[in-house]
Amino acid sequence: MASGPMSVDSSALDPPALPETADGPKHGGFSRFELELELVQSLANPQYLNYLASRKFLTNPAFVAYLDYLQYWTRPPYLKFITYPAATIKILELLQEEKFREEIISPDLAQGLMVEGMKDAVEWHREG
Amino acid sequence: MDKDLDGRFERVERALERMVESLAKNHPSEKLAEELVAADTALTEGLKLLERHQNNYARIQALRQETAQLDTQLKDLISSAYNMRKELKAVPVTAIPPNSKYDFTTAQLLDYARRISRNTLPPPGVTNGVDLAPTPAATQPEPDDAFPVQSQSQSQSQSQTQTQTPTTSFNLSSNGAGTPQQPPTSQTTTTTTTTATALPPHLKTTLNPLHNAAFYPWPTESQIRSGALAAVQRLAERGIDPQGYDPEAEAARRRAEEAALKEAEERARAEREAAERRMREERERMARERARARQAEAQAGGGGVAARRAPKQFTFLGGDDDDEEEDED
Numbered sequence: 001m002a003s004g005p006m007s008v009d010s011s012a013l014d015p016p017a018l019p020e021t022a023d024g025p026k027h028g029g030f031s032r033f034e035l036e037l038e039l040v041q042s043l044a045n046p047q048y049l050n051y052l053a054s055r056k057f058l059t060n061p062a063f064v065a066y067l068d069y070l071q072y073w074t075r076p077p078y079l080k081f082i083t084y085p086a087a088t089i090k091i092l093e094l095l096q097e098e099k100f101r102e103e104i105i106s107p108d109l110a111q112g113l114m115v116e117g118m119k120d121a122v123e124w125h126r127e128g
Numbered sequence: 129m130d131k132d133l134d135g136r137f138e139r140v141e142r143a144l145e146r147m148v149e150s151l152a153k154n155h156p157s158e159k160l161a162e163e164l165v166a167a168d169t170a171l172t173e174g175l176k177l178l179e180r181h182q183n184n185y186a187r188i189q190a191l192r193q194e195t196a197q198l199d200t201q202l203k204d205l206i207s208s209a210y211n212m213r214k215e216l217k218a219v220p221v222t223a224i225p226p227n228s229k230y231d232f233t234t235a236q237l238l239d240y241a242r243r244i245s246r247n248t249l250p251p252p253g254v255t256n257g258v259d260l261a262p263t264p265a266a267t268q269p270e271p272d273d274a275f276p277v278q279s280q281s282q283s284q285s286q287s288q289t290q291t292q293t294p295t296t297s298f299n300l301s302s303n304g305a306g307t308p309q310q311p312p313t314s315q316t317t318t319t320t321t322t323t324a325t326a327l328p329p330h331l332k333t334t335l336n337p338l339h340n341a342a343f344y345p346w347p348t349e350s351q352i353r354s355g356a357l358a359a360v361q362r363l364a365e366r367g368i369d370p371q372g373y374d375p376e377a378e379a380a381r382r383r384a385e386e387a388a389l390k391e392a393e394e395r396a397r398a399e400r401e402a403a404e405r406r407m408r409e410e411r412e413r414m415a416r417e418r419a420r421a422r423q424a425e426a427q428a429g430g431g432g433v434a435a436r437r438a439p440k441q442f443t444f445l446g447g448d449d450d451d452e453e454e455d456e457d
Contacts, residue, residue, distance in 0.1 A: 028360040028370035029377075038355050044346035076230045080240055084247045087346045097220050118256040121345040125249060 015072040037081055040073045043095065044087035046117070050110035058101040067095045086124075087117060129181055136174040140167040250343035253336060 016032040027035060042048050049058075057063045072078055074089055082088050094100040103109055143164040150157050250256065333339045352358065360370045 025372055026374045026377075027372075028356070028363045028368075029374040030356040030360065034356050035360065038347075038352075038357055042347050042352045042355070042357070045344075045349065045352065046346075047349060048352060080236070083244050084346050085244055086248065093220065093222060100220075117345055118342065119258050121248070121343055122250055122254070122256045122258045 015078060018077060036070065037073070037078075040070050040092060041082060041084050041088050044084050044091045046104070046110040046113040049091065049095075049104050049113075050107060053101070053105035058095075058104065064101070067092070071096070086120075129178065133174045133178060136167070136171045140164070140171050143167040248345060251338055251341070253338050254341050254343045256343055 016036060019031070019033055025032075043052075052058055071092060073082060074092065104113075143160065143166075147156075147160050147164050150160050327335070347355075359375075363370045363373060363375075
């Protein structure tokens with residue numbers, strides 16, 4: 001999270017307005033919608049998660065509350081903006097688990113997630 | 129069992145004793161001999177019985193061991209099932225909210241599918257190192273999938289030869305549409321390697337731009353590094369509070385400032401030019417006045433020439449300009 005010092009208040013926020021109606025304050029030229037959409041999809045990258053874990057973000061209560069807040073992406077009307085659906089939704093779900101947040105600091109787990117994810121990306125459409 | 133056997137032994141012994149006794153008394157008796165034979169037969173039977181008894185006992189022991197073993201096996205199974213269940217319960221499951229049905233139209237669905245296909249389906253030929261070569265079992269039902277009616281109604285060998293070409297062309301066309309069906313493609317290439325048009329394998333890998341390319345079902349590190357969050361991070365590193373700061377608006381403001389500056393310069397230049405023009409006009413006016421004065425003077429002297437030249441004031445003026453310059457000089 002790049003925006004300012006973190007506080008637990010972030011969990012009290014409502015989801016941002018949709019881009020069609022977005023006219024709110026900008027952060028460095030980007031709306032909150034854009035930034036949060038990018039973040040939630042970046043979380044699908046195991047390496048990025050591992051990086052966040054190594055920077056102790058995933059054990060920060062404020063960030064955990066933020067992760068909980070980010071779950072609005074799993075519901076319409078926000079869901080349709082996710083362009084990496086499988087990994088994003090699954091990781092967001094896993095990130096709600098304390099065990100996963102603690103264990104993703106292991107490079108082996110991150111590597112394993114990458115290998116599995118890349119394998120699945122090729123294999124999921126194999127039979128169908 | 130032991131008692132029974134002991135009795136039989138005793139009987140044999142007694143019969144033998146009596147037999148020996150009678151023999152010693154030199155008075156053998158047929159009855160005694162028969163008794164001895166009977167006792168001996170009984171003993172043999174008893175021994176056979178003992179043997180069976182021992183066998184049965186061994187069997188019982190073996191069975192007991194087996195049941196014990198099976199019991200432990202069962203216990204193991206149950207405990208592992210219990211552990212498995214515990215593990216299963218510990219696995220986080222996707223919580224589906226009760227009213228999780230959302231309305232959408234087919235157009236929306238297709239639109240979404242089109243948008244995500246770039247990130248959910250690897251480009252043709254990209255396998256991420258997974259061996260997608262079809263196993264014989266997997267290739268067999270392929271014609272069935274493509275042409276269910278045909279292959280089911282016809283014999284296997286017939287459908288094999290007849291559907292071979294349509295199946296591959298079907299898959300190739302879908303390849304062109306962006307769906308990588310690597311297994312069938314590789315299958316066709318292996319079958320056609322005998323023809324002269326096939327490329328040697330080392331050239332094939334060189335010519336394929338996607339050779340060894342990897343497909344990631346998530347944003348890559350470079351994408352994250354060139355994204356909005358990274359831009360915000362860079363702003364923060366430059367000491368700018370990203371809150372409410374818009375680089376584009378900033379740039380527009382700078383442009384507007386520059387434009388204003390330019391305009392001011394332009395205006396100053398225009399004013400300068402206007403002043404110069406005014407001065408020039410003033411000078412011309414003064415020159416004209418002087419010329420007129422001179423003309424009046426000339427009229428006062430020799431009026432004939434001046435009266436003739438009077439209508440041609442411009443030529444006169446031009447001539448006068450020279451005079452003026454001369455005057456100024």
